[in-house]
Amino acid sequence: MFIYAMFQQYFPYELRGHAHKYTQKLVTYFYPYIQITFHELTGEKLKRSDAYFAIQNYLADHTTATAKRLKADVVKGSKSLVLTMDDHEQVMEEFQGIKIWWSSNKNTPKRPSFSFYPKTEERRYYTLTFHKRYRDVITKSYIDKVLKEGKAIAVRNRERKLYTNNPSDSWYEYQSTKWSHVQFEHPANFETLAMAENEKEAIKNDLIKFSKGKEYYTKIGKPWKRGYLLYGPPGTGKSTMIAAMANLLDYDIYDLELTTVKDNSELRKLLIETTSKSIIIIEDIDCSIDLTGQRRKEKKYESSSSSSDEESSSSSEEDDKKKDPVEKKKDEEEKKSKKGSKVTLSGLLNFIDGIWSACGGERIIVFTTNFVDKLDPALIRRGRMDRHIEMSYCCFEAFKLLARNYLDLEGHELFDRIELLLGEKEITPADVAECLMPKSEREGVESCLRELVKVLEKLKKKKQGKKKAEEEDEVNGEENGDGASGESSSESGESSSEDDEVAGKGRKRNGKR
Numbered sequence: 001m002f003i004y005a006m007f008q009q010y011f012p013y014e015l016r017g018h019a020h021k022y023t024q025k026l027v028t029y030f031y032p033y034i035q036i037t038f039h040e041l042t043g044e045k046l047k048r049s050d051a052y053f054a055i056q057n058y059l060a061d062h063t064t065a066t067a068k069r070l071k072a073d074v075v076k077g078s079k080s081l082v083l084t085m086d087d088h089e090q091v092m093e094e095f096q097g098i099k100i101w102w103s104s105n106k107n108t109p110k111r112p113s114f115s116f117y118p119k120t121e122e123r124r125y126y127t128l129t130f131h132k133r134y135r136d137v138i139t140k141s142y143i144d145k146v147l148k149e150g151k152a153i154a155v156r157n158r159e160r161k162l163y164t165n166n167p168s169d170s171w172y173e174y175q176s177t178k179w180s181h182v183q184f185e186h187p188a189n190f191e192t193l194a195m196a197e198n199e200k201e202a203i204k205n206d207l208i209k210f211s212k213g214k215e216y217y218t219k220i221g222k223p224w225k226r227g228y229l230l231y232g233p234p235g236t237g238k239s240t241m242i243a244a245m246a247n248l249l250d251y252d253i254y255d256l257e258l259t260t261v262k263d264n265s266e267l268r269k270l271l272i273e274t275t276s277k278s279i280i281i282i283e284d285i286d287c288s289i290d291l292t293g294q295r296r297k298e299k300k301y302e303s304s305s306s307s308s309d310e311e312s313s314s315s316s317e318e319d320d321k322k323k324d325p326v327e328k329k330k331d332e333e334e335k336k337s338k339k340g341s342k343v344t345l346s347g348l349l350n351f352i353d354g355i356w357s358a359c360g361g362e363r364i365i366v367f368t369t370n371f372v373d374k375l376d377p378a379l380i381r382r383g384r385m386d387r388h389i390e391m392s393y394c395c396f397e398a399f400k401l402l403a404r405n406y407l408d409l410e411g412h413e414l415f416d417r418i419e420l421l422l423g424e425k426e427i428t429p430a431d432v433a434e435c436l437m438p439k440s441e442r443e444g445v446e447s448c449l450r451e452l453v454k455v456l457e458k459l460k461k462k463k464q465g466k467k468k469a470e471e472e473d474e475v476n477g478e479e480n481g482d483g484a485s486g487e488s489s490s491e492s493g494e495s496s497s498e499d500d501e502v503a504g505k506g507r508k509r510n511g512k513r
Helices: 002-010 013-030 050-062 132-157 197-211 214-220 238-249 264-272 295-304 306-322 325-340 345-353 396-407 415-424 429-436 445-512
Strands: 033-039 070-073 082-085 090-095 098-107 123-131 161-165 179-183 225-231 252-255 278-282 363-369 387-390
Touching (some): 002 013, 033 050, 033 132, 050 082, 050 132, 090 132, 197 238, 197 387, 225 238, 238 278, 238 363, 264 345, 396 445, 429 445
Parallel strands (some): 225 363, 252 278, 278 363
Antiparallel strands (some): 070 082, 090 098, 161 179
8 A cells, every 4th residue: 555655656657557558468467357338428419329228127127136236216108216326335246147237336526517508527437347258148148138128117107298398599508409298198998998899909909010010111121110190070089199108118209399490490409309119290280270171272262362462451351350459469379379480381391201211110190180081181191191081970889888888887778779869860979978967976887877868869950950940941942932033923924014005005006107
């Protein structure tokens, strides 16, 4: 210790460097083991290393049973408490009969650093030690295995998130991101989804096949993505279907709001920031921005009606004066939202199916709409929206599932009546679920079912009354048409006789002349 202290204090820096260098060579000549170091922070900006994070997950899952000193922590983005090796702890593992040692270490810099972006001063790292005769096995097989398993463990233990895109004005602020997120905790699943059983099974099989198809998509030369179009009336379960898909595959959800995206370039930047194992959704795409392929028609209409617009400008100004200030402000906001986004149909098509869509992998893109006929055919063709799923009105099979979920009911004497009414009148699963949900402690199965029957019968009477009114209008229209034709014939007869009288008087006058 005395000699080492004298060496460190009085030997010149250049001589100490050479002494360390040759001493290390001498040690490695007799020392038969190789060490590989994986640092937590790498690069100029000291970002956290993906390899370090994967190794941490792997060791937490495989070696915590043998380690004597553990460190417990709640890691951000993880579901549960994570146990990892404490600092300066070492564990041993065997791989194909080879003994391997992992050790956790840290360094604390002696000189303090000053920065506008404060970070921890400690520098942690893992050290992998093995015999030099097994270099090829460890570097080519073992390390790859550790990294793959560590990433898989991170995906399995992570908290799934629901993202929404931020306005581009706030992208470049300090510590700002393009996406904001909350924890995704939606409880929907395919077992509780009100839908025909065979359709649900077909969708589940398609999703599972996609999630396991990395090699297949590579073989056929396509990006590892798939598109789903969900269409149907409001209240048929389109959003619930998306949540069930995410829970089945354990994916994150990115809810893309197109009205806040200024142009196609921003759309591509948002795509780059999404991760794999995610679902990108655009809900009510027919209402988001004008992507329905009707722009040319609107432009023609605008050019043809420009003259009429000039004539009616004075009257519109008068109408604007009559409007309340609140209505004026609402109209101005609607106009700004329509003019604010310059995302084009071609930009969205490139987002779905272009070169940029291959960035990352294992992504699902979902569009929802209430009016599928409004969408441009190029937007929803096969290859972009690969599977079209119609979310229709409630059938009797879906009703039985809702009755089992909401009332724990497998059968009842009113089921036959409800089946008959469901065949005669269309009602959404959301309306059926509202009827089946007890509103108080006193309400039971009987009252909920009778409430549903009452609603269905009311809808049936309303439909019959509407049909009867339409028939009466048709009959009245036919009668009015016959009367009008008779009156017109009599009028034509009277007019013809009057014409004859006028013509006769004219002839008499001509004869007198």
